[in-house]
Amino acid sequence: MDVTTAVELVKERLGIRTAVRDTYLKAIVEGVIKELEDEKGVALDDANSYHLLFICDYATWRYQSRDSSGAMPRHLQFRLHNLMIHAGKGP
Template sequence: MDVTLILSLAKEGLGIRTAVRDTYLAAIAEAIVKELTDEKGIELDPNNASHLMFCADYTAWRYQSRDSSGAMPRHLQFRLHNLMIQAGRGGTI
């Protein structure tokens, strides 16, 4: 999965135009890709737009919620569950 593209999309979603937070955001994006593949067993397809956008949205949420103890938003939970179900069936979304 292209972390640079995830970073770019997450920054667009957050409205960040500078590179000041790139190191931190890139670390979040890399951690998310690793978590999804290693812990959740999801084989991310770099050519699948829904996989790419989920990673970007998840990165943006993790960045925004770094100081809060709130739960993951429902739309991200649903998308994550769908990815996990598809991974369990061996299919792709």
């Protein structure tokens, strides 16, 4: 998965125009990708825009909720379950 593109999209979503938080955002995006591949069993496809947008949305939520203990939003849970089902892993 193209981490650079994902980081740029996350920055756009958050309205960040500088490179000050790039290292932190890159770590979040890489962590999300690793989690999806290793823990959830999702085979991410660079050419699949659905996968890229899910990574961006998930990373954005992680960034915004870093200091809270709230549950993952329902729309992210639903999309994650769909990705896992398509990967044959089930929720």
